[in-house]
Each structure stands twice: as C-alpha cells, then as structure tokens.
Amino acid sequence: MDADNKVKDSTTVDISVASSPSNLDEVPKLLSEIGEYIQRFGIDTDEIRKDAIFKCRQLFLALSTPREIMADHCWGQIGAMMAVGFGLDSGLWDLMAQNGDKPQRAPDLASSLGIEPKLLSRLLRHLSAMGLLNEVGEDEYQPTNYTKALSLPQIGNGYLGLTACTSAGCLKYHEFSRKRGWINPTNPEDTSLMDAYGTDKDLFSRVNELGYGKHLNDYLGGYNLGRRWWIHPDIYPVKERLINGADPSPDASFLVDIGxxxxxxxxxFRAAFPDAPGKLILQDLPMMIGQVKNLDSSIVRMEYDFRDEQPVKGSRAYYIHSTLHNWSDDVCESLLKRVKEAMKPGYSRLLINEFVVPEMGAHWEITGLDMMMLALFSSEQRTRVAWYDLIERRAGLRIVQIWSAGAGVESVIECEVTNYEGEA
Incomplete structure (x- = not known):
C-alpha cells in the first residue's frame, strides 16, 4: 500500500466517540437561542433568519453522533444530489409542479415520464427521508417549496450545469493537493477540476463542451436570488455615486460590465434605472456573447478578453461581478491594470461586486464558495487585507470605500484612479 494512503493502525481517539452525541451539553442553550430568533421573525432584518439557520445547523450537529454525520455526508447528501439531478434530467420536477400541490403517486409519475416505477420509488423515498419531499402515503408524495423551485431554471439547472459537471474536482481535491505537496494552489491552468477529469479545459469550456452551458448560465442568473443586489440603496447608492455628475450624452459609456x-x-440595472444616461455595455468572451438571448437591444454586446486593452475609454463605471474570485492575483492584477488604463481620473469608477471574507465568523455561503474556487479554479474568495493588497499595492488603484450589506451578501468595492498619469 502507498505510504501516503495507508491508514494508521492505532489512534489516540477512543472508538466510543463515534457513536456518542457530539455536544449534548449545548442543546438546551441552542434551543433557547433558536426560540428567541423565531420570536423576532418579521421584526428584525433577514440577519435574524440567517442566524437561526446557523443555530439549527449547530443543533443538528450537537445531537448527531460523528457516525451519523459521516453517513449524512457520504450517503444522505450524495444520494439526495443524485436523486435531484435525476429528477431534473427526467422532467420529474416540472411534471410535479404542473400537477400542483396535490399528492402524487410515484407509479403515475413514472408512467407519464417513461421511468421504471421501482426506480422512481427508490429515489423519491430517499428525498422524503432527507426531508426534501413530503411522503403522505405509500408511494405517494406531495411537493414542497423546494421541489417546486427545482422546476425554475435559476435553481434546478445549477445541479446539472455546476454540481454534476464539476463535483469530482471537489471530492478528489485531496489527491490533487497531495500530488502538489499540500500547497495553496494559484495556477489557473492547473486545477483540481482538470486533474480529476483528465482535461486541460477550464470550468466554462468544460461545461459548454458537455452541453450544459445554458444550465450554468441559468444558475449564474439566479446566483443572487433572495439576496439584495448591489444596486439596492442599502448597499450602494447608485444615483448619488454614479448617475449624478455622469455625462448626459447618449453616446457616452455609462456602465461596462466586464465578464x-x-x-x-x-x-x-436597466430595469432599476431606466433613465440612467449613456450606454450599458456587456463584455465577455465570444463563447459567452454567442449565447446571449432575449437581452434588451439597448444593451451593447461586445466580445472582449480582459487580458487585452480595454476598448471602452472613460466610462462612468466599470463593473466586475464574481469574476476576480475565479483567478489568481497575477491574472487579476493584469485585468485591473487594463481597466485602470481606460479610466478617466476624477470621473470613472471601478466597482468590484464580490464577497469580502471577514477575519472571523465568516458566513457559510462565503466559505462554501471559497471551497469551490479552490477546487475548480485554484483561486480564492479574498479577505479585506487581500483585496487591498491586490487593488492598491499591485494594481495601483485606490479603494474609495467597501460597501457591505451583511452576512452572505456580496460587497461593492468602489475604486478610483489615484493620479493623472495612469501610473501606479
């Protein structure tokens, strides 16, 4: 057996710990805190609901034994993802949504979809056991809000366009890391995704090659559902910071969305600010621009690789949403310098719409996405210190302000050119 893979014959932990509840002493406190949060629903902000979810997670872990947690991860959750993906590809969730909220029999659903009844019964039984579907009788199930939402492309298609196409990169990350000496990876041309699937394709190229490009785009379109967008006045004051003082000419560039x-x-943005002056310009690689459909004709489509010179000069704002987290500092530095060269000092703004990882108490959506970046791109979600290092020290821009809106919501990092010569 390979020395790196062999299991130790002895352990310092007694085997009994695996079958004992993880933290029963914390249960009364957690129950009390959850009760307090429930009483405050509808009074305080959405942060209360998120805090309650976190405490419920802690309660589940406190009551569960380590063996049960392992089984939940290795059997329960994996099996649920398997069943959800099957339902998406077979049209199950669309059919159940069309049938409404009434109880629905597995054999009837199987007959309509051309699925062997026994197979569908096994899958639905597990989803019910995991609490994702309501079992109301033998082989009879009632939809939940979750299963109904799976019929929405913005929700359901993420399971096919992201998870199904990339999960081996995450599940086999340990092998990728072991081969490279357990170092923090930064090379976008050498990722756990590529290693796991034996490909030199990046995530976007791979997903499109597999025929799931639309599914991934649908997922990205619903990426922020239920969270406040950057244009919400509680996050970034668009009118005060961008519209006021902007060039009113219809030919002037107002907002360039890079990537x-x-x-x-x-x-x-157009729906929220229909009277904003100037042009809205969409920039991305030809592969992406070629997939654009149903986009308002007033939005300019422009094929662009961010490694090249930025062709739009002196725009009021340049906007980059969830792109820099896909890339190493070296690549991001090049991108930011290209934007800097195009910015008009005293007028242009660069808006980076991404998570800023707190030094302590990070929300699970931020840390979870960081794991995805680690495995799929050899990149990272950045802390405040890392953002300042990248933007100010490396790219030579100045951070005017970081506009934040609470846990699990992306911040807006507003930047400007620091001098009139365009030099760092």
Missing part, C-alpha cells in the same frame, strides 16, 4: 456572462446584471 458579464449573458447580461443578467445589466438587465437588472
């Missing part, structure tokens, strides 16, 4: 996928963010 904007198929235009989700610009569509929302």
């Amino acid at each position: 904007g996928n198929v235009g989700h963010d610009l569509e929302r």
